[in-house]
Amino acid sequence: MFRMSATTYQQAQREGQDVVRAAILDAATHLLITEGPASLTVRRISAEVGCSTKVIYTLFGGKDGLSEALWLEGFARFERRLLAAPPGPDAMTHLRAGIDAYRSYALDQPDYYRVMFQGGVPGFTPSPAARQEAKRSFDLLVAGVRRCLAHGLLHGGSDAEIADVLWMAMHGAVSLELAGFFDRAEGEQRYRLLCASVLSPFLTGDVPDARCS
């Protein structure tokens, strides 16, 4: 049954659709990076690709669908960027490289970062499924922390706990810097100080009580 339904035509069409889908996502990405989120209109993107607006609705189901695809694309790029961080001689150096890569990505692609973490596309909020999918790219950070725990370089907390607070710290610093509250030099100095401060209790294992003491 299903063998027959997979005719060459349908395959070609499906392949064609995927190609068109990728082209639209590429165009949207290009627009976002070069002209900012304000240029992300259905008409503008379809004009860039050379199709009508209808195609975006059939392929993505509307602007929200396209926004969600773009959102996930941002996390995929983020993941590739974090994976490219040099492992270094030990687990802690690797983790620090990842921490540097985090800020580096946010500053290189500020609009993408805003889309991912600050609702950069006006009316869009990701679906719970997409959010869970996105949080998966955060597993890289958890793995980095876990390696440090395994090698005895960190103590006093679970991998998820430490990774969470580290993520919160990185995001907070980068987010305020992108919002214009700190200039580049200030941002970098504060970013390093913050990340070091957050990690320092887990270096000695002398972790403070969670009741904010």
Add this chain to the structure above:
Amino acid sequence: MFRMSATTYQQAQREGQDVVRAAILDAATHLLITEGPASLTVRRISAEVGCSTKVIYTLFGGKDGLSEALWLEGFARFERRLLAAPPGPDAMTHLRAGIDAYRSYALDQPDYYRVMFQGGVPGFTPSPAARQEAKRSFDLLVAGVRRCLAHGLLHGGSDAEIADVLWMAMHGAVSLELAGFFDRAEGEQRYRLLCASVLSPFLTGDVPDARCS
């Protein structure tokens, strides 16, 4: 010359304008809190107040002007909220109360917090002047840190440095929680752990090197 220009009529008119201005801001605030940022349209706000859209343009110079006024209003409310934090027996308790008040405000008024820190109003970015004005409300935190430094409860950093990293940490945690990456219980636990971790190096004075060691 200038004495004459300040006629009673102009004064009355200006007073009237201030009243209308406040009414518009109130209506916008009410809409933001009760129906979210999507309801913040010029037509909707003017309908709520009972005037035409033109008034908003003469009084605020456009939606950006109104957004900026709303933005600053958010910081004013934030400041009042932080000022209401109980001083407690010592400077450190006071600072912790402020830390609690920060998250409490963000969770009570998530849309306002998004407007202030996450570009909640679509096309709007605050002017540098407004941003500086807003950062002034952050002086409360600096003052709280300074009191702790003066009483020898914190060491190893300047008031601005410690306040900055604390702000980054609080904002990062709250921001990710508002974005839906953590639920309420998780958010609270991580928030406390993060703030405690950030402060802990400055409790002992054993501050890590800023080169992220």
Add this chain to the structure above:
DNA sequence: AAGAGTGGGTAACAGTGTTACCGGACAGAA
């Protein structure tokens, strides 16, 4: 080759920020 079904272009809808136009209300002058 005729029929059926689907994808995509056109053009319209409602709603957005913004502004040109014009009317009317108020001030001061004759």
Add this chain to the structure above:
DNA sequence: TTCTGTCCGGTAACACTGTTACCCACTCTT
């Protein structure tokens, strides 16, 4: 008092936005 000028504000339009009903052409089936 009446006339004139100035300025505030309502109406209605403009150029946008996301979205969709309609229709055509093109494909596969029979």
